Amino acid sequence: MEFEVATAEPAAQEIPLGGSPYPPIADYGFLSDCEVCALVAKSGNVEWMCLPRMDGPSVFAGILDRHAGRFRVGPRDQVVPADRRYLPGTMILETTWGTPTGWLVVRDVLVVGPWHHGSERSGRYARSPRDHEAAHVLLRTMRCLNGFVDVELDCEPAFDYARKRGSWDYAGDGYGDGICSAEGVPTQLRLRTDMRLGFEGPRARAETRMRAGDTLFCALGWSSHLPPETYDEAHSQLSVTGNFWHEWISRGRFPDHPWRVYLQRSALTLKGLTYAPTGAMMAAATTSLPETPGGERNWDYRYTWLRDSTFMLWGLSTLGFDREAHDFLYFITDRLEAGGRLGIMYGIDGRERLDEEILDHLAGYEGAKPVRIGNGAWDQRQHDVWGVLLDSIRLHIRSGDRLDDRLWPLVVRQVDTAVAEWREPDRGIWEVRGEPQHFTSSKIFCWVAADRGARLARLRGDRDAAKRWREAADEMHAEICERGLDDRGVFVQHYDTDALDASLLLIPMLGFLPASDERVRKTVLAIADELTVNELVLRYKVAETDDGLTGEEGSFAICSFWLVSALVEIGEVQRARDLCDKLLSYASPLALYAEEIDPHSGRHLGNFPQAFTHLALINAVMHIIRADEALVDDTH
Numbered sequence: 030m031e032f033e034v035a036t037a038e039p040a041a042q043e044i045p046l047g048g049s050p051y052p053p054i055a056d057y058g059f060l061s062d063c064e065v066c067a068l069v070a071k072s073g074n075v076e077w078m079c080l081p082r083m084d085g086p087s088v089f090a091g092i093l094d095r096h097a098g099r100f101r102v103g104p105r106d107q108v109v110p111a112d113r114r115y116l117p118g119t120m121i122l123e124t125t126w127g128t129p130t131g132w133l134v135v136r137d138v139l140v141v142g143p144w145h146h147g148s149e150r151s152g153r154y155a156r157s158p159r160d161h162e163a164a165h166v167l168l169r170t171m172r173c174l175n176g177f178v179d180v181e182l183d184c185e186p187a188f189d190y191a192r193k194r195g196s197w198d199y200a201g202d203g204y205g206d207g208i209c210s211a212e213g214v215p216t217q218l219r220l221r222t223d224m225r226l227g228f229e230g231p232r233a234r235a236e237t238r239m240r241a242g243d244t245l246f247c248a249l250g251w252s253s254h255l256p257p258e259t260y261d262e263a264h265s266q267l268s269v270t271g272n273f274w275h276e277w278i279s280r281g282r283f284p285d286h287p288w289r290v291y292l293q294r295s296a297l298t299l300k301g302l303t304y305a306p307t308g309a310m311m312a313a314a315t316t317s318l319p320e321t322p323g324g325e326r327n328w329d330y331r332y333t334w335l336r337d338s339t340f341m342l343w344g345l346s347t348l349g350f351d352r353e354a355h356d357f358l359y360f361i362t363d364r365l366e367a368g369g370r371l372g373i374m375y376g377i378d379g380r381e382r383l384d385e386e387i388l389d390h391l392a393g394y395e396g397a398k399p400v401r402i403g404n405g406a407w408d409q410r411q412h413d414v415w416g417v418l419l420d421s422i423r424l425h426i427r428s429g430d431r432l433d434d435r436l437w438p439l440v441v442r443q444v445d446t447a448v449a450e451w452r453e454p455d456r457g458i459w460e461v462r463g464e465p466q467h468f469t470s471s472k473i474f475c476w477v478a479a480d481r482g483a484r485l486a487r488l489r490g491d492r493d494a495a496k497r498w499r500e501a502a503d504e505m506h507a508e509i510c511e512r513g514l515d516d517r518g519v520f521v522q523h524y525d526t527d528a529l530d531a532s533l534l535l536i537p538m539l540g541f542l543p544a545s546d547e548r549v550r551k552t553v554l555a556i557a558d559e560l561t562v563n564e565l566v567l568r569y570k571v572a573e574t575d576d577g578l579t580g581e582e583g584s585f586a587i588c589s590f591w592l593v594s595a596l597v598e599i600g601e602v603q604r605a606r607d608l609c610d611k612l613l614s615y616a617s618p619l620a621l622y623a624e625e626i627d628p629h630s631g632r633h634l635g636n637f638p639q640a641f642t643h644l645a646l647i648n649a650v651m652h653i654i655r656a657d658e659a660l661v662d663d664t665h
């Protein structure tokens with residue numbers, strides 16, 4: 030094997046497609062070890078990774094600013110691979126490169142290993158530890174298939190959202206072990222490889238020629254758990270991680286159906302967005318990917334919303350995954366026991382305050398500013414919160430756990446709060462930044478809280494509570510059906526408007542009214558016909574909604590998938606199937622989705638990958654598959 034000395038020169042340049050140096054959002058691959066996430070561009074650049082947790086400060090943020098850190102592995106003279114895929118059923122990303130001189134395969138993974146704390150306890154885990162945990166290592170392996178390929182490694186971390194540059198030192202006598210640190214930053218990076226590293230300021234570089242059959246690895250670690258030292262060790266860690274994901278996905282129940290791949294990738298993505306040590310679930314892996322190209326609708330989604338998480342649990346439990354529901358409920362129980370008012374969202378470590386900050390020094394994805402960290406919606410009043418909590422509890426019990434004595438008084442407090450406050454206006458499930466309104470879907474979720482509360486109380490034999498909450502639920506139901514409808518009998522966004530709102534597609538799924546009810550049918554069809562652009566659903570029309578923001582937004586992918594489910598519910602199965610087919614055709618090449626889809630270009634917009642979209646995909650696809658199965662049963 031020939032080795033060349035590292036040089037400071039970058040090799041192949043990315044040619045901007047359509048003038049943008051930023052890859053399309055849908056072109057990123059998503060990695061997770063359930064503690065840290067990473068996004069890998071097609072070029073082989075890791076362009077998003079936050080440490081030491083998925084909500085921590087970034088070390089690679091090239092997705093938000095081309096100078097904010099990246100880590101490339103790949104052929105020296107080429108940036109467009111022949112193909113990429115996940116090893117089926119895993120979070121291992123495989124990129125195949127075809128160069129004029131030879132072919133190369135790169136595998137990228139965030140390593141999951143056996144529980145490694147031995148007899149001492151992990152300081153991070155609030156939930157019961159299982160057999161595996163994150164190894165805190167980003168591993169990249171290369172294998173040359175034939176001919177020869179000149180490869181490069183180029184690692185340039187930029188700590189604390191690129192506010193602090195790192196500097197490198199060798200960790201031992203050889204060239205294969207480097208440490209990168211920055212003043213005042215507690216996280217240190219350790220880079221181990223069987224290539225020969227050279228350091229050029231904040232960059233660690235290596236280049237070499239690989240020939241047929243050669244293998245190489247590089248592994249970046251950030252904890253006392255050191256990265257592998259040899260290729261064999263690296264390879265074995267990759268296999269253990271593959272097995273971990275295979276075992277996890279095998280716990281689910283997936284129909285034998287051509288759309289199973291979408292279900293599995295969505296389930297893996299939702300799992301990848303969970304933070305194992307606490308059981309919290311992030312809404313998406315990123316911050317500030319714009320909902321409008323160049324616009325201001327840029328938010329930090331690396332937090333756990335009660336709403337998003339409960340909907341995630343609906344999706345996962347549909348596929349037979351229940352441990353996640355238990356872990357999440359224990360996470361919420363910890364928050365409730367801490368006292369105070371139930372928040373609408375929390376940090377993944379359980380913190381309450383998520384004050385928003387603007388990172389002016391970052392250019393933003395394709396110039397979309399501001400880049401925000403934190404999320405100002407954290408202290409909003411959103412009245413769906415009690416309903417989604419009660420639904421999380423329902424799932425928890427349905428999947429086999431008890432409603433223990435620890436939880437019941439907390440449930441009582443939440444249902445009583447819903448019953449006391451449901452008449453007040455709020456910011457709604459879209460957490461608008463305009464004036465509070467009497468949002469119809471918020472009232473419906475208050476009804477969910479009272480309805481589910483009454484059922485639980487009956488099960489526990491608490492007749493007083495059951496009676497009190499049933500009466501409240503009936504009163505809410507009557508008011509919503511009186512004030513939440515327009516003259517046509519269609520449910521509307523809030524009591525003082527005729528505007529439509531896609532959140533009302535949830536009515537049949539929540540059991541507020543039966544799908545056969547004329548008002549439900551009319552609402553679903555009105556949204557399908559009037560709140561769509563090229564059949565894709567907007568959450569609302571921005572011109573009709575005081576959301577406190579400027580600019581347009583794309584179609585909300587969650588709403589389009591909700592429409593599929595709602596159409597099935599009202600018996601419009603063919604229309605639902607056609608829409609579902611269309612939505613699946615917009616999946617990224619790796620079957621991932623952002624929050625929004627531009628209804629004209631099909632371009633993905635907003636944070637990525639987004640739990641909302643994947644959880645609704647699962648629900649929609651399962652609705653269609655069950656409807657198809659029912660059809661087959663009927664014809665036999």
Ligand SMILES: OC[C@H]1O[C@H](O[C@H]2O[C@H](CO)[C@@H](O)[C@H](O)[C@H]2O)[C@H](O)[C@@H](O)[C@@H]1O
Pocket residue numbers: 312328329330334336337404405406458459460461462576641
């Ligand atoms: O529309 C303005 C709001 O947009 C974001 O909220 C959206 O994302 C949340 C996380 O997935 C979701 O729970 C919510 O339903 C969506 O509207 C943003 O987080 C808010 O700060 C912003 O006000």
